[in-house]
Amino acid sequence: xxxxxxxxxxxEIAYKMNPVITKPTLIVDKSKAIKNIEKIWKKIRxxxxxxxxxxxFKTHQSIEVGRWFKELGITCIxxxxxxxxxxxxxxxxxxxxxxxxxxxxxxxxxxxxASTTHLGLLVDSIETVLFLQNHLTHxxxxxxxxxxxxxxxxxxxxxxxxxLAIAQKIQNSSKLTLKGILTHSGHSYNTHSTDEIKQIYHHxxxxxxxxxxxxxxxxxxxxxxxxxxxxxxxIMESFTDIDEIRCGNFVYYDAMQLNLGSCNSNEIATxxxxxxxxxxxxxxxxxxxxxxxxxxxxxxxxxxxxxSFGLAALPINSTLHWDxxxxxxxxxxxxxxxGIISTTPGILRKVQIGDILLILPIHSCLTANLLTPPTxx
Amino acid sequence: xxxxxxxxxxxEIAYKMNPVITKPTLIVDKSKAIKNIEKIWKKIRxxxxxxxxxxxFKTHQSIEVGRWFKELGITCIxxxxxxxxxxxxxxxxxxxxxxxxxxxxxxxxxxxxASTTHLGLLVDSIETVLFLQNHLTHxxxxxxxxxxxxxxxxxxxxxxxxxLAIAQKIQNSSKLTLKGILTHSGHSYNTHSTDEIKQIYHHxxxxxxxxxxxxxxxxxxxxxxxxxxxxxxxIMESFTDIDEIRCGNFVYYDAMQLNLGSCNSNEIATxxxxxxxxxxxxxxxxxxxxxxxxxxxxxxxxxxxxxSFGLAALPINSTLHWDxxxxxxxxxxxxxxxGIISTTPGILRKVQIGDILLILPIHSCLTANLLTPPTxx
Numbered sequence: 001x002x003x004x005x006x007x008x009x010x011x012e013i014a015y016k017m018n019p020v021i022t023k024p025t026l027i028v029d030k031s032k033a034i035k036n037i038e039k040i041w042k043k044i045r046x047x048x049x050x051x052x053x054x055x056x057f058k059t060h061q062s063i064e065v066g067r068w069f070k071e072l073g074i075t076c077i078x079x080x081x082x083x084x085x086x087x088x089x090x091x092x093x094x095x096x097x098x099x100x101x102x103x104x105x106x107x108x109x110x111x112x113x114a115s116t117t118h119l120g121l122l123v124d125s126i127e128t129v130l131f132l133q134n135h136l137t138h139x140x141x142x143x144x145x146x147x148x149x150x151x152x153x154x155x156x157x158x159x160x161x162x163x164l165a166i167a168q169k170i171q172n173s174s175k176l177t178l179k180g181i182l183t184h185s186g187h188s189y190n191t192h193s194t195d196e197i198k199q200i201y202h203h204x205x206x207x208x209x210x211x212x213x214x215x216x217x218x219x220x221x222x223x224x225x226x227x228x229x230x231x232x233x234x235i236m237e238s239f240t241d242i243d244e245i246r247c248g249n250f251v252y253y254d255a256m257q258l259n260l261g262s263c264n265s266n267e268i269a270t271x272x273x274x275x276x277x278x279x280x281x282x283x284x285x286x287x288x289x290x291x292x293x294x295x296x297x298x299x300x301x302x303x304x305x306x307x308s309f310g311l312a313a314l315p316i317n318s319t320l321h322w323d324x325x326x327x328x329x330x331x332x333x334x335x336x337x338x339g340i341i342s343t344t345p346g347i348l349r350k351v352q353i354g355d356i357l358l359i360l361p362i363h364s365c366l367t368a369n370l371l372t373p374p375t376x377x
Numbered sequence: 378x379x380x381x382x383x384x385x386x387x388x389e390i391a392y393k394m395n396p397v398i399t400k401p402t403l404i405v406d407k408s409k410a411i412k413n414i415e416k417i418w419k420k421i422r423x424x425x426x427x428x429x430x431x432x433x434f435k436t437h438q439s440i441e442v443g444r445w446f447k448e449l450g451i452t453c454i455x456x457x458x459x460x461x462x463x464x465x466x467x468x469x470x471x472x473x474x475x476x477x478x479x480x481x482x483x484x485x486x487x488x489x490x491a492s493t494t495h496l497g498l499l500v501d502s503i504e505t506v507l508f509l510q511n512h513l514t515h516x517x518x519x520x521x522x523x524x525x526x527x528x529x530x531x532x533x534x535x536x537x538x539x540x541l542a543i544a545q546k547i548q549n550s551s552k553l554t555l556k557g558i559l560t561h562s563g564h565s566y567n568t569h570s571t572d573e574i575k576q577i578y579h580h581x582x583x584x585x586x587x588x589x590x591x592x593x594x595x596x597x598x599x600x601x602x603x604x605x606x607x608x609x610x611x612i613m614e615s616f617t618d619i620d621e622i623r624c625g626n627f628v629y630y631d632a633m634q635l636n637l638g639s640c641n642s643n644e645i646a647t648x649x650x651x652x653x654x655x656x657x658x659x660x661x662x663x664x665x666x667x668x669x670x671x672x673x674x675x676x677x678x679x680x681x682x683x684x685s686f687g688l689a690a691l692p693i694n695s696t697l698h699w700d701x702x703x704x705x706x707x708x709x710x711x712x713x714x715x716g717i718i719s720t721t722p723g724i725l726r727k728v729q730i731g732d733i734l735l736i737l738p739i740h741s742c743l744t745a746n747l748l749t750p751p752t753x754x
Contacts (some may be wrong), residue, residue, distance in 0.1 A: 022482040023460070058713060080714045081666075083400070100714055101654040103666045104731035105399040124655055127730050152715055153655045153664045186712065277478040278501055278530045287530045289458075289480045293746050297674040335563065336435060336742055337457045337477055338529055353504050354481035365713055369670050 021273045021356055024294040026371035027320050028060075028252070032269035034068055036250050040233060041072055047239040054078050054097060056228065056248025059365045061372050063091050065251060078228070078246040082106045082113070089117050096120065099182070099228070099246060101145060101153055102128050107135045114138035120179060124154050126169050133173040142170050143182040143226060148207045149200075150186040157183075157207040160214040167220055180224030180243065181211055188231035194261040201232035209241050234262035254364035255311050259300050265325050270374070271313065271358040272367055273320055274339065281348055285332070286341040288357055292334050295359060296366035302330060309334045310359040312341055314350070320377055322358050331359060398733055401671040402650045403748035404697050405437075405629070409646035411445055413627050417610060418449055421622055424615040431455050431474060433605065433625025436742045438749050440468050442628060455605070455623040459483045459490070466494050473497065476559070476605070476623060478522060478530055479505050484512045491515035497556060501531050503546050510550040519547050520559040520603060525584045526577070527563040534560075534584040537591040544597055557601030557620065558588055565608035571638040578609035586618050611639035631741035632688050636677050642702050647751070648690065648735040649744055650697055651716065658725055662709070663718040665734055669711050672736060673743035679707060686711045687736040689718060691727070697754055699735050708736060 037055075044053045055069055058080040066077070066088060076095035079085045085096045086109060097120030102110065113119050115138040123129050124145040132140070144166050147154035155162045163181070170178040185204045191197050208225045215223045227233075228246035234257070239245065252270040253263040274290030295310055302308045310331035313322035332342040341357065351357065361367035368374065414432075421430045432446055435457040443454070443465060453472035456462045462473045463486060474497030479487065490496050492515040500506050501522040509517070521543050524531035532539050540558070547555040562581045568574050585602045592600045604610075605623030611634070616622065629647040630640040651667030672687055679685045687708035690699035709719040718734065728734065738744035745751065 022486075023458075023480065081400075100666070101664065103400065103652045103654050105652045105733075109399075125730060131731070151657075151660060151662075152710070152712065152717060153657075156659070275480045275482045277480050280528075280530075282533070283528065285528075287478065289477070292673065292675070292743055296669065297743070298669070333529070335529065336746070340529060353502060354508070356482075366669055366674070369713070 021275070021320070023275065024290040024371060025273045026368055026374040027271045027273050027358065027377060028065070028374040029269045029321065029377045030068075032267060033065065033251050036253065036263075036267055036269060037069060037072065040247065040250050041074070043236075043238060044245055049240065049243075051239055051242060052076065052244040054226070054244050054246050055251070056080070056099065056246050057088060058084060059248040059251055060368055060374075061087070062368075062374060063088075064376065066091060066093065078248065082109050085113050085117075085119070089113060094118060097143065097226075097246070098122065099184070102132060104128065104131050104135075107131075110140075111136050111138055114140045122182060123166065123170075126166055129166060129169040129173065129176065133175055136175045139175050139177065141179045142176045143179050144170075146181045146183040146208065146211065148183045148185055148204045150184060152184070152186060154183065157211050160211055163211060164215065164218050164220075167215060171220075178220070178223070180226060181208060181215075182226040183208060183228070185227065185229045185232060188229045189256070189260065191231070191260060194235050197231045197235045197260065197262075201236050204232070205241050230257060231260050231262045249365060252364040252368065254367075255308065255360055255362045256298070256300055268360050270364050270368065271322060271360050272310070272371060273315075273356050274359050276351055276353055276355045276357055279348060279351070279353060281345070284343055284345060284348060286343060286348065286351065286357065288339045288341060288359070289337065290339040290359055291337040293336055294367070294370055295331070295334065295339065295361055296363060296370060297334060298363040298366055300362055306330070306332060306342075308332070308362065309339065310361055312343070313358045313360060315356055315358055320356070320358070320375075325360065398650045398652070398697070400652065401667045401748060403745055403751040404648045404650050404735065404754060405442070405751040406646045406698065406754045407445075409644060410442065410628050413630065413640075413644055413646060414446060414449065417624065417627050418451070420613075420615060425617055426620075428616055428619060429453065429621040431603070431621050431623050432628070433457070433476065433623050434465060435461060436625040436628055437745055437751075438464070439745075439751060440465075441753065443468060443470065455625065459486050462490050462494075462496070466490060471495060474520065474623070475499065476561070479509060481505065481508050481512075484508075487517075488513050488515055491517045499559060500543065500547075503543055506543060506546040506550065506553065510552055513552045516552050516554065518556045519553045520556050521547075523558045523560040523585065523588065525560045525562055525581045527561060529561070529563060531560065534588050537588055540588060541592065541595050544592060548597075555597070555600070557603060558585060558592075559603040560585060560605070561623075562604065562606045562609060565606045566633070566637065568608070568637060571612050574608045574612045574637065574639075578613050581609070582618050607634060608637050608639045626742060629741040629745065631744075632685065632737055632739045633675070633677055645737050647741050647745065648699060648737050649687075649748060650692075650733050651736050653728055653730055653732045653734055656725060656728070656730060658722070661720055661722060661725060663720060663725065663728065663734065665716045665718060665736070666714065667716040667736055668714040670713055671744070671747055672708070672711065672716065672738055673740060673747060674711060675740040675743055677739055683707070683709060683719075685709070685739065686716065687738055689720070690735045690737060692733055692735055697733070697735070697752075702737065
């Protein structure tokens with residue numbers, strides 16, 4: 001360190017950036033995101049049958065990103081909370097599935113939404129069906145949540161009698177219309193190859209179809225099947241024997257999806273722009289303003305067996321665009337506001353305190369949730 | 378499951394709760410929190426010398442909790458971001474240390490704060506000192522950040538010449554006043570016994586004092602020492618040879634601190650009140666509305682070697698108070714909005730869909746950040 005040298009902190013460059021970044025900020029590369037949307041949308045349209053695309057909006061939680069979908073002709077959406085349904089309903093979306101089991105304590109807002117939108121609700125218990133019948137004053141569509149192997153919520157697909165009992169209760173309700181059976185194969189996130197992801201897709205579709213056949217044989221001939229995770233929807237080239245796809249993460253993708261093989265690094269459409277605040281050449285590390293309250297604490301184990309809380313790229317010139325990921329550079333630890341980047345001597349020499357480093361998130365849904373609303377490139 | 382039984386969902390009970398809970402909500406038990414504050418404050422006051430208590434407000438980020446400190450006579454605080462400093466300055470706090478390296482890109486707001494408060498800033502590079510001298514228009518106090526072993530930010534304490542060079546640059550600045558050397562022994566969170574935490578405390582204090590002696594011998598006779606982590610401040614019975622304590626987590630504590638031995642379970646003063654949305658007797662699990670966007674993804678490994686994203690307690694009658702932690706019950710997995718609780722058949726039988734489960738967070742700073750503002754009991 002040369003104590004006599006004038007400070008070479010690049011605040012001038014940062015201030016010239018359009019838009020101006022002063023603290024951790026979510027950046028979305030619009031053209032990449034739209035390409036991601038179009039790619040999935042094309043695959044769904046060219047699949048046999050008429051599959052409904054009901055993208056999950058929990059990833060972006062953004063009115064503007066929602067409008068990109070609308071411009072492509074997409075009219076129905078998925079959300080993960082009642083509040084999120086209200087948020088998008090206020091922007092004119094009127095066919096919304098809340099892909100989260102009914103929370104009885106929010107019945108008032110659910111009922112209000114049911115009065116203005118085609119609302120889809122999820123149940124996996126008779127108690128909740130009876131609760132809805134007793135408390136809703138407006139009609140709603142209902143999906144029975146099925147557990148094909150993820151073991152988060154839902155009736156296990158083998159327990160077809162339980163599913164049938166719930167279906168019958170829904171049919172007996174004057175306010176509820178049974179739309180179908182719905183699953184989220186979230187165990188596709190725990191895989192180690194794209195073959196394994198394909199196996200999960202095939203198992204999901206065949207389990208759901210067995211259940212549909214059972215229901216058809218028991219006086220329920222019109223049961224839709226809805227599936228939803230981004231890994232299977234990204235890996236499969238086309239879809240058959242399902243009626244609806246609800247994936248959402250694909251709009252941005254992230255390091256976890258890259259790791260799973262769902263996308264390539266050029267398809268990751270979001271980054272957190274984080275100021276560099278410290279440099280530590282003796283340990284080849286950089287400190288950024290960007291921690292757990294910005295990026296989340298989600299991590300992956302990288303190919304070297306290290307915990308990684310984010311990947312990194314440098315902005316191109318004075319823009320916030322990025323090209324290649326920085327090699328051997330990742331967020332190696334994280335606390336409330338700090339991120340520590342492990343990197344190489346060459347990259348350390350390139351960056352200065354006051355520069356912006358772009359962190360490509362491990363799990364874009366959580367990072368977007370923390371840093372919403374985004375800044376669009 | 379008895380299909381004919383009327384729904385026994387306890388929305389009536391939940392609605393009768395004061396305050397009404399409909400979705401994940403941060404609950405703070407005021408009397409426990411105040412006891413926690415008083416306990417630390419007493420230890421500091423009875424320690425030899427005159428140690429300044431500068432509690433970290435990043436844990437609670439609450440105007441009301443801040444006022445409890447003020448009522449006890451505490452006048453100076455620590456925050457972890459420039460925005461947080463502005464937030465508390467607006468409530469009348471006028472002696473604030475931003476315990477986070479200066480982010481040059483926020484110089485404008487830093488300078489505004491320096492015009493109205495006694496502002497403490499952290500540096501660990503000559504570049505940043507020169508940057509402050511060139512860009513601040515108001516005076517500020519400066520602390521040199523020291524790394525005693527955590528390796529997040531700071532100059533390693535052994536590199537006393539580097540510290541001296543920074544001290545000299547600060548002394549040469551017309552706008553900056555050198556207050557002292559500051560460290561955060563965050564490695565106390567990676568310990569396995571209270572003895573290990575005590576060793577870290579003693580190592581921290583002795584390292585910082587060696588550095589102070591070196592600076593004193595080099596024309597800096599008035600260097601304060603500031604330390605700050607909650608584990609050491611909770612475990613130690615008194616403090617010597619330091620001038621300032623900045624711990625913060627102790628106000629609420631959490632499962633991580635309980636695991637470290639910093640607190641007992643009755644001292645945890647915060648919980649996330651989460652609605653129960655599903656019951657799965659076949660796997661002894663409960664699904665709650667309460668996921669990564671409410672609790673954070675921080676976890677501990679519990680004594681059975683399992684990942685735990687939270688502990689659990691039942692509300693007492695129709696209040697939101699809690700007594701004992703539920704045995705063999707914890708948040709075993711978590712996704713964006715869902716938490717899955719692994720529990721026992723007995724507890725499963727006790728709770729119903731629509732009931733509230735109280736989740737004691739793993740890391741209260743992150744949970745409070747996500748669910749702020751709290752509801753006070």
